[in-house]
Amino acid sequence: MKPEIVILVVEDEPEVLDAIVRDINEFEDFFDVEMADTAEEAEEIINGLPDREQQIGLILCDHVLPGKNGVDLLIEMQENELTRNTRKVLITGQAGLDETVKAVNKADLKHYIAKPWDPNELSDITRKLLTDYVIDHIKNPLPYMQILDAERLADHMRQHGTITDS
Amino acid sequence: MKFKLGTQWLDDRTAVTRLMHRVLDETGQANRYLFELGADVTLFREGEKLNNIYILIDGSVQLWKRKPYNEVDYPVIRLDEGALIGIIAFTTGMESLTSAKTLEPCRFFRIPKEDVDHLADLHPKLSGYLDELILANLLERFRQTIILQMKLDSANSKLQDERNELKQAYADLQKAQKQLVHQEKMATLGQLVAGFAHEVNNPTAALMRSIDNLESHLQRFMKEAITEQDPEWLSAGRLFFERGKKAGYSDTRTIRERTEIAAEHFPDEKKPRLRLIARMPDDLIEMLVRQSRAHPDHLHYFLDQFEFGMMFQNIESSGERISGLVRSLKSYSRSDSEERIEEIDIREGIHDTLQLTSNRIKFYDLYLDLPEIPMIRADSAGLNLVWTNIILNAADVMGKQGSLDIRCGFNSDEKIIWVTIQDSGPGIPEENLTKIFEPSFTTKQTGVKFGLGLGLSISKDIVENHNGTIIAENARDGGARFTVTLPV
Structure with a gap:
């Protein structure tokens, strides 16, 4: 069975794309990692979501892409019902301040990672944002205890009565 | 008005003053009006009302005008023998427009205003001389004014030319300065680039060498680690590694489509592995299918080998890109060259x-x-x-x-x-x-x-x-x- 939550990685340089995907390898047992090398390709994946009965929990997106750029893609996703809740991260070597501010204001950017990235930081951010997403949007977070922030998930479930102390 | 003396007096007004002197001498009044001053004595100041008219007999007088904005006097005209001083103030009755100062010891007739008419009545001849002297003086001043006007005009146009030249020079200078700044920037950039290229080349070279070494070490390590194993298996693993190094790059759509095909061949595998298989050419997938049917436990070994190869490919191609960029940067800025042309x-x-x-x-x-x-x-x-x-x-x-x-x-x-x-x-x-x-x-x-x-x-x-x-x-x-x- 396919995982319910997708992590979408958008990056046009194949070596870099490979490296990012490899660095979030540990999440692949629980999440479906999808790759796109253009914003247009990412849009196709997004449009296919209803058929696949999946949702995008997290997008890691490069800024400079051929065609539509990363910030514009993130803004589009913010305006799209299907992807409004997706946690959005920009991984980039060169988004100017203006573009970044635009992403924060218009796309609810959650994090900005500068290239070259630190794999531990990437993994920590991925874990944190996916935990946020699961807490906010997934009815039964239990299966994610193994891979995400177990303490926060447990707190959440305790407060919402999914598990009890007794 | 009659001109008794023809035109000669226009050039030599001393003749007129001599005649006036004689008339006054004849009447015995010359001494009353004769008046002597040393050098550098102020006759009257700008703005004063003049009660006398001065007829210069000997010596010379300089008229000065004060500039309103810096209070400095500048010379207006130099008057010599035969000149009437204070003529404008005298004829108009207004305040003097200039100051007068002797340049050398001078002799004047100083005739009080009220005496002028009186004298003219008494000595009809004198009145004629006085008229002519006034006229000559006014004509002289007029001539001076015209000359001045012409000088002013040529000075103005010269000034305008100079101003235009200055403007052009300023514009040229500005442009030159901007270019210099730019050149300086580029020169600095060139030096930076040379240094940067050198600094980047070293770690890049180290990186590339280490990768080569790592590859041979890895191969040897593998060989020793599985030495008791089937040599055919070993060479197949080697093949997957080599093919991984040459896997090239597919676009993400192709990878996705081929991942689905790989899933049909290997329904039990998880997505990261399927994605690896998706990067293999068809003949390699066939070989993988064959091999894994014979030895299902070998599958992961081959996939690992293939992924090792792909990682080496990534490192090498990234390293080559760095070297290429540095090379371009160096040749772009010519930082490695002595000659500019x-x-x-x-x-x-x-x-x-x-x-x-x-x-x-x-x-x-x-x-x-x-x-x-x-x-x-x-x-x-x-x-x-x-x-x-x-x-x-x-x-x-x-x-x-x-x-x-x-x-x-x-x-x-x-x-x-x-x-x-x-x-x-x-x-x-x-x-x-x-x-x-x-x-x-x-x-x-x-x-x-x-x-x-x-x-x-x-x-x-x-x-x-x-x-x-x-x-x-x-x-x-x-x-x-x-x-x-x-x-x-």
């Missing part, structure tokens, strides 16, 4: 420029038609700046979509090489076509990213320093086209 193939500079601006132009369809052309003696770094300016300008107007068409050629009749760079942007408004090469012309509203809006003006200077030409025009099929010609 060299025999060059300008196409190399164009390629370097495209490489270095790739992050701005990778969105565009690039059409290159760069056939072989004669080498020319030129400043390569300068010309690279020209290509860069034109290309980045095109990128600025086109934004994220468009095309660039770059061609070159050789015109053997005119002995010139030419380069055209055409974009698919909106073109240049007619009214700006002649202005875009002027310094400080820019259409960028805010936040100029590079330089001072000087790009095209500097480009023009660079091309003209090569005795070449640069023109901008709008192509018939839309877009701006820049044409640079350089003599061979």
